[in-house]
Amino acid sequence: QTVNLLNVSYDPTRELYREYNEWFAQQWRDEHGQSVNIRQSHGGSGSQARSVIDGLDADVVTLALAYDVDALRQRADLIPADWQERLPGNSSPYTSTIVLLVRAGNPKNIQDWDDLVRDDVQVITPNPKTSGGARWNYLAAWGYALEEYGSEEAAFEFVEKVFANVPVLDPAARGATNTFVQRGIGDVFISWENEAFLAVEQLGRGQFEIVVPSVSILAEPPVTVVDANVDRKGTRAVAEAYLEGLYTDDAQRLAGKHFYRPSNPDIAAEFSDQFPDVNFFGIDDVFGGWDKAQNDHFNDGGHFDTILENIARNR
Amino acid sequence: MSELNTSAQATPVQLNRAAEWQRATEEPEWVRRSLIGIALAFLSAFLILPLLVVLVGAFEQGLGVWYAAVTEPDARSAIRLTLLVVAIVVPINVVFGVTVAWAVAKFEFHGKPFLISLIDMPFAISPVVVGLIFVILFGSQGWLGNWLSAHDLQIIFAVPGIVVVIAFGTMPFIARELIPLMQEQGKQEEEASLTLGASGLKTFWYVTLPNVKWGLIYGIILCNARAMGEFGAVAIVSGRIRGETNTMPLHIEVLYNEYMFTAAFAVSSILTGLALVTIAIKSTVEWLEQRTGVTA
Amino acid sequence: MSIRVDRINKRFNDFIAVDNVSLDLPEGQLTALLGPSGSGKTTLLRIIAGLEQADSGHIEFHGQDQTHEHVSDRGVGFVFQHYALFKHMTVFENVAYGLTVKPRRERPSKEAIRKKVMNLLELVQLDWTAHRYPAQLSGGQRQRIALARALAVEPKVLLLDEPFGALDAKVRAELRRWLRRLHDEIHVTSVFVTHDQEEALEVSDRVVVMNNGRVEQEGTPEEVYDHPANPFVYRFLGNVNLFHARVHEGTATIGDLSVPVPEHHDSQEQDALAYIRPHEIEVLASNESGDAIHAIVKSILVIGPSVRLELQTEHSKELIQAEMSKHQFRGLGLLQGDEAWLRPMQSKVFLQEDEAPAVSGS
Amino acid sequence: MSIRVDRINKRFNDFIAVDNVSLDLPEGQLTALLGPSGSGKTTLLRIIAGLEQADSGHIEFHGQDQTHEHVSDRGVGFVFQHYALFKHMTVFENVAYGLTVKPRRERPSKEAIRKKVMNLLELVQLDWTAHRYPAQLSGGQRQRIALARALAVEPKVLLLDEPFGALDAKVRAELRRWLRRLHDEIHVTSVFVTHDQEEALEVSDRVVVMNNGRVEQEGTPEEVYDHPANPFVYRFLGNVNLFHARVHEGTATIGDLSVPVPEHHDSQEQDALAYIRPHEIEVLASNESGDAIHAIVKSILVIGPSVRLELQTEHSKELIQAEMSKHQFRGLGLLQGDEAWLRPMQSKVFLQEDEAPAVSGS
Amino acid sequence: MTTLAPSSFLRSSRSRNVIPGFGITMGFSLLYITFLFLIPVGGLLLFTMTQSWDQFWRAISHPQVVASYRLSFGASLIGATINLVFGLLVSWVLVRYQFPFKRLVDALIDLPFALPTAVAGIALVTLYASTGWVGQYFHVYGIRIAYTQIGVVIALTYIGLPFVVRTVQPVLEDLESELEEASAALGASRLTTIRRVILPALMPALLTGYALAFARALGEYGSVVFISGNLPYLTEITPLLIVAKAEQYDYQGAAAIGTVMLLAAFVMLLVINGLQWWSTRRFSH
Numbered sequence A: 001q002t003v004n005l006l007n008v009s010y011d012p013t014r015e016l017y018r019e020y021n022e023w024f025a026q027q028w029r030d031e032h033g034q035s036v037n038i039r040q041s042h043g044g045s046g047s048q049a050r051s052v053i054d055g056l057d058a059d060v061v062t063l064a065l066a067y068d069v070d071a072l073r074q075r076a077d078l079i080p081a082d083w084q085e086r087l088p089g090n091s092s093p094y095t096s097t098i099v100l101l102v103r104a105g106n107p108k109n110i111q112d113w114d115d116l117v118r119d120d121v122q123v124i125t126p127n128p129k130t131s132g133g134a135r136w137n138y139l140a141a142w143g144y145a146l147e148e149y150g151s152e153e154a155a156f157e158f159v160e161k162v163f164a165n166v167p168v169l170d171p172a173a174r175g176a177t178n179t180f181v182q183r184g185i186g187d188v189f190i191s192w193e194n195e196a197f198l199a200v201e202q203l204g205r206g207q208f209e210i211v212v213p214s215v216s217i218l219a220e221p222p223v224t225v226v227d228a229n230v231d232r233k234g235t236r237a238v239a240e241a242y243l244e245g246l247y248t249d250d251a252q253r254l255a256g257k258h259f260y261r262p263s264n265p266d267i268a269a270e271f272s273d274q275f276p277d278v279n280f281f282g283i284d285d286v287f288g289g290w291d292k293a294q295n296d297h298f299n300d301g302g303h304f305d306t307i308l309e310n311i312a313r314n315r
Numbered sequence B: 001m002s003e004l005n006t007s008a009q010a011t012p013v014q015l016n017r018a019a020e021w022q023r024a025t026e027e028p029e030w031v032r033r034s035l036i037g038i039a040l041a042f043l044s045a046f047l048i049l050p051l052l053v054v055l056v057g058a059f060e061q062g063l064g065v066w067y068a069a070v071t072e073p074d075a076r077s078a079i080r081l082t083l084l085v086v087a088i089v090v091p092i093n094v095v096f097g098v099t100v101a102w103a104v105a106k107f108e109f110h111g112k113p114f115l116i117s118l119i120d121m122p123f124a125i126s127p128v129v130v131g132l133i134f135v136i137l138f139g140s141q142g143w144l145g146n147w148l149s150a151h152d153l154q155i156i157f158a159v160p161g162i163v164v165v166i167a168f169g170t171m172p173f174i175a176r177e178l179i180p181l182m183q184e185q186g187k188q189e190e191e192a193s194l195t196l197g198a199s200g201l202k203t204f205w206y207v208t209l210p211n212v213k214w215g216l217i218y219g220i221i222l223c224n225a226r227a228m229g230e231f232g233a234v235a236i237v238s239g240r241i242r243g244e245t246n247t248m249p250l251h252i253e254v255l256y257n258e259y260m261f262t263a264a265f266a267v268s269s270i271l272t273g274l275a276l277v278t279i280a281i282k283s284t285v286e287w288l289e290q291r292t293g294v295t296a
Numbered sequence C, D: 001m002s003i004r005v006d007r008i009n010k011r012f013n014d015f016i017a018v019d020n021v022s023l024d025l026p027e028g029q030l031t032a033l034l035g036p037s038g039s040g041k042t043t044l045l046r047i048i049a050g051l052e053q054a055d056s057g058h059i060e061f062h063g064q065d066q067t068h069e070h071v072s073d074r075g076v077g078f079v080f081q082h083y084a085l086f087k088h089m090t091v092f093e094n095v096a097y098g099l100t101v102k103p104r105r106e107r108p109s110k111e112a113i114r115k116k117v118m119n120l121l122e123l124v125q126l127d128w129t130a131h132r133y134p135a136q137l138s139g140g141q142r143q144r145i146a147l148a149r150a151l152a153v154e155p156k157v158l159l160l161d162e163p164f165g166a167l168d169a170k171v172r173a174e175l176r177r178w179l180r181r182l183h184d185e186i187h188v189t190s191v192f193v194t195h196d197q198e199e200a201l202e203v204s205d206r207v208v209v210m211n212n213g214r215v216e217q218e219g220t221p222e223e224v225y226d227h228p229a230n231p232f233v234y235r236f237l238g239n240v241n242l243f244h245a246r247v248h249e250g251t252a253t254i255g256d257l258s259v260p261v262p263e264h265h266d267s268q269e270q271d272a273l274a275y276i277r278p279h280e281i282e283v284l285a286s287n288e289s290g291d292a293i294h295a296i297v298k299s300i301l302v303i304g305p306s307v308r309l310e311l312q313t314e315h316s317k318e319l320i321q322a323e324m325s326k327h328q329f330r331g332l333g334l335l336q337g338d339e340a341w342l343r344p345m346q347s348k349v350f351l352q353e354d355e356a357p358a359v360s361g362s
Numbered sequence E: 001m002t003t004l005a006p007s008s009f010l011r012s013s014r015s016r017n018v019i020p021g022f023g024i025t026m027g028f029s030l031l032y033i034t035f036l037f038l039i040p041v042g043g044l045l046l047f048t049m050t051q052s053w054d055q056f057w058r059a060i061s062h063p064q065v066v067a068s069y070r071l072s073f074g075a076s077l078i079g080a081t082i083n084l085v086f087g088l089l090v091s092w093v094l095v096r097y098q099f100p101f102k103r104l105v106d107a108l109i110d111l112p113f114a115l116p117t118a119v120a121g122i123a124l125v126t127l128y129a130s131t132g133w134v135g136q137y138f139h140v141y142g143i144r145i146a147y148t149q150i151g152v153v154i155a156l157t158y159i160g161l162p163f164v165v166r167t168v169q170p171v172l173e174d175l176e177s178e179l180e181e182a183s184a185a186l187g188a189s190r191l192t193t194i195r196r197v198i199l200p201a202l203m204p205a206l207l208t209g210y211a212l213a214f215a216r217a218l219g220e221y222g223s224v225v226f227i228s229g230n231l232p233y234l235t236e237i238t239p240l241l242i243v244a245k246a247e248q249y250d251y252q253g254a255a256a257i258g259t260v261m262l263l264a265a266f267v268m269l270l271v272i273n274g275l276q277w278w279s280t281r282r283f284s285h
């Protein structure tokens, strides 16, 4: 008989998991003689976590950031506290970063984060309140400014200026990509690296260029089994195998193919041509972990709300 | 003036030219033309152009691509789910619409205006709020969540939840078409039928129903279209499981978010096509009926 | 099938629509319920049909209590003022309806239904409209179809609510003669509602005059016309002139004229009003007998075969109307402004406290 | 203001609604346009008002050509069958409407408007309704308000399209007398449309009888009633009996009875029909003079003040109707089934080829 | 006899009317409304009340939320007003004039009812983005439509379009031409007749259509998210904010704002039905 597995994921992983699911199903059948049917759900990372908390029957979640996954524990006790220790690399089988996507020939001559605060530049990013990717965007910019200008105040001011240049704030990463790519709005799109590649390689060959900023954040999209659900459904084995499979060489290559940075250094090396070197900083180092970051920046009354208020006041 | 008079006298039986005289209920030709022009321009901008966008988008890359997009398994499943939901929701709403219209139109009771307002409410409630309501009620963190999971009942993120929010949002359509119609019809034909010995059910079937047939069909068409097209509420309670809980509008959004614009428009074109076909059927039949002079 | 209406009461909220009405409507007769608007005619008729339930009282058909029977079991034929034909059915289907909705066991065969319907359509002289829809017929034709439809189920009694009310004068006049002839042919006990006194007098075997939910008088058309029981009926059944009079011991005096009123033989010098219809006034060019009422001719109106004079007297607030044939009028040789003398040929005197409120203005 | 209708033609698609009609309507008179349904009365009235355009022909008011004037400039008052009152305005606002829409220069002051409106409302005896909405009035009251509204702008001519058509019999009878009196007071040239011949005869100074878009006859009510120009007018103005007759050199023979018909003095043994109204037939209990028509009394119907007999003779396909007063009838002492003899007091003989198609059934 | 009260209640409603079926139809209707509507909506209100007044007030009066009200109400008002004007014009043209393809145009009016709002949103943004079919011509003059408040207004106009037309059309069809003729005969110009006779007669229908279009626009989500820029304080509509709150696990805040929307809708409907009741009571027989 068939096992059903539900993978609740965030927006930009669609293409990756479509291919990985096929690979895994094949693998599982070969090894266990059992067919597995993997169902996918995609959306903004936060909204997906919310659905799982409210009862969406996910066996595994593969979200954009640890905070959203941790919400499954904090709000519904679906996973144990040590969930992030269960798999290598903070449970992130692949990583990514935030880059800048500009139009072909880089007409606005955008080279680094500093160019995003120029008056003549329009910036596209989704809304950090609802999009996981956007929170990485925000934190990347903040981290850059903190390093460059040395103070929290300066970083605040910098990020405020960036968001003051944002004309459209889509709820999720994919909407923002569409806005920049399809509708031609904005001069620079702060984007997941993988989304940026997708745009350059597939959506509009020759129409876009990737600009790698001097520093950026190391984005670790984590994965986990949803213990409460798999135990109830009796799918733990296959669910765990599904996630562990992500660390196999084949899967790591798939991740690379879909422009995620493989966590396995050997496989990563195979893709070194594809991924430029970036000066990374990590969320734990700069922001003291996701909980604190979320609390300081994104929760109601956090820095981001103040930034929005300031922008509205100055407009 | 004098010239006109003399010519009139010279040939007294000349035909009066229409241009010299303005009918009391009509506007001058130029006003008429401009009004038609403005109205058509407005409708083109707001109705025809979006329609064209969908159709052009759908067929831009040829019929083959269109066909592939609408027969792809996820699309098929979205279509199937949508039709399933419609097949549940529309009949329930027909029954509700007909019964509530019967009660409201044929009987006097206290609180009638209040009841009518209640029926109207879903028109005005944001779909988003509707979705939220059912998450709060049936979500696993919600009030009935524990009980539901204890009994292994899945409402939201499954077909029942989608059915419920769509039924909620489309509740007024049929009732609102029928109530004024039945009120206007009055009770005399029903009374006539009863005096002729017919039972209540026969009276309803042979007399009431044929009289409100077109209102009912129109209501069904609208209810059906709305049920197929409901987005905001479904987006919140569906869980967006590909091939499983994605209705057509959600599937369209998925496709759009996967940069498959042609496919998105192709699936949209099915919904649009269904809407157009039902609208076309409705007006053809109306026209036929007018021509045979049953209503005059 | 005779109809017995026994102490029927009906109120709507606080309004008494039918007030303790009892009636016996004999078998095979055509009875008119006549009364002004709002007098409760429709309500009473609907109670007889079972379309409305009385608050108290009984309805019997041929001695059988019907009070608790449902309308669909009473076997009444009901004809509505606005026809209430089924718009979406052809004339044929309309007339056949009552037969086709019978339970299967009692339902006649298709052929039998067809025959019966065509017979009825012939009866109402509209067999050629069988395949039309009601919308394609004139008002008068529709009303005849409504009648045929009611007759198709062979009702025990036929009830008609202002059947000609929606039709125009000429068609109405034709149709009422037609109804009379039809009734003479089929002889089913019938009750019809009207507020047109001419219609009631011309068509019916019996007239029931209603006012304010009560029966004011009932009897044959001649009885109620010639001997109205009270001022209301007097006024309601036609134009009437009012003269001031004094009544003393069985004699009423209007000016010089004395009229015997034996019914008031015990009155003493009481103010009264004499009711006299326009055609019951004899108009004289000279006061030969010396006991006529003096008047001045104010206007002369020739209406087809008859002539109406308006005359001024001292004994009436308003102008007195007198009617006569053109022939008679020519004999008088009166002109506008001339003097004339009036002598009532027939009259009815009501003491002042008797007088009912005037029939409403319009 | 006199009205002149000059060779007006109007067709709707292929249907000729008004067929070369010319009329002169004298100043200050009340003219009735009388005719069956579809005869073009409304169309003609609307052409006079300027609500419809004639295909050819002219309309003149007091010698001034109006053919190309817009309705709002013709200064006509128009009263519609269904009142056409403005529902969202009070009675006062309705009547004031025509004054308030005048261009500022011509518009009377507020106070003047108020006065005028209240005067008009008094004229139609409805000043107490000023602040009501039309929905709160009865049909008859609404029609009087419609009239007041039309009069407020002091129209040169007043046009009324079946003003009483929507009212019930009793109210209609009252309102037409009221209209007559009103017209006698204000004397504005008026045309009103009706298909009720009694209404036309009673109210108007002149009657224009129309049929199939043409004028069949015009004249005073007495002229058209007493001397109908053709069989159509004869039938249309009231009940009529038809007798088979033969006409030879100025004499018509019905059975034993000879009637002089000088207008047919050159006819030779021609088949003809004699038209005789029910009240123009003298009914005798015995054939004393020997020249009456033999008949059998088939039915006797007492309708209020008069009695209608239906009699069978050999000289008419249908039953003959005779009418007389109850008084006369009593003198005859006839019973159903008795023999009787008929003698026409007045009649009109039309040769067979003259006969117009019968007035339609209903 | 102990059950006298309820049974006599049922009897009394039946005795007034020989038409059968009151009990069963009324019963089913009430049941359906209760389960599908009253209980859920009551649930939302109860849920809202589980928070303190302070919490509630803070949630609904946050400046960002207030800004979204301003946009939602403002754009809905403008959209409904545009629909009022053009809806009247369109129904006038459809009822009074003849032109080619009239039936087709008439049928198309229902399209916004029928087209899924997401599709509408995507189609509208395709049209009105600065690269879009229409938007590009405005772009030349520096006018942006999509992603601005104008875009929101356009989406809300689109989805409310049928309401005014479909409420006004039947009234206009039934309007007796005699009223206009009477007005003309009394000397009024065409414009005066329209202003003083026709418009007042259409007013109840216009208001109903206006209120329905407004109420519907207020809650609209699917089509707007695509075409509005969703910028907080600027182009963020209230329903989006409700969604955003829910996504951040703040159900109480979402419910609080949802309750405000619910009450607004309820007030709208009360106004509509009140107007109708008032006008039928006053002007119709």
Ligand SMILES: Nc1ncnc2c1ncn2[C@@H]1O[C@H](COP(=O)(O)OP(=O)(O)OP(=O)(O)O)[C@@H](O)[C@H]1O
Binding pocket: C012, C013, C015, C016, C017, C035, C036, C037, C038, C039, C040, C041, C042, C043, C044, C195
């Ligand atoms: N369903 C009802 N609810 C309240 N009042 C009613 C109802 N039906 C009738 N009435 C009132 O009862 C009274 C009698 O009405 P009914 O219809 O019997 O009069 P009618 O004699 O037929 O008058 P008309 O000649 O106008 O038809 C009227 O005053 C009417 O307003």
Ligand SMILES: Nc1ncnc2c1ncn2[C@@H]1O[C@H](COP(=O)(O)OP(=O)(O)OP(=O)(O)O)[C@@H](O)[C@H]1O
Binding pocket: D012, D013, D015, D016, D017, D035, D036, D037, D038, D039, D040, D041, D042, D043, D044, D195
């Ligand atoms: N607008 C129109 N289009 C087509 N035919 C019309 C129109 N108006 C009137 N007619 C036709 O013209 C003929 C005369 O109509 P009109 O209304 O003048 O008759 P009428 O004498 O007033 O009849 P009624 O007594 O029924 O009102 C009728 O056969 C009618 O069908």
Ligand SMILES: [Mg+2]
Binding pocket: C041, C042, C043, C162, C193
């Ligand atoms: Mg009645």
Ligand SMILES: [Mg+2]
Binding pocket: D041, D042, D043, D193
């Ligand atoms: Mg007419």
Ligand SMILES: O=S(=O)([O-])[O-]
Binding pocket: A010, A011, A012, A043, A044, A045, A046, A064, A126, A130, A131, A132, A133, A134, A171, A172, A173, A174
């Ligand atoms: O899918 S996102 O959460 O990155 O928007």
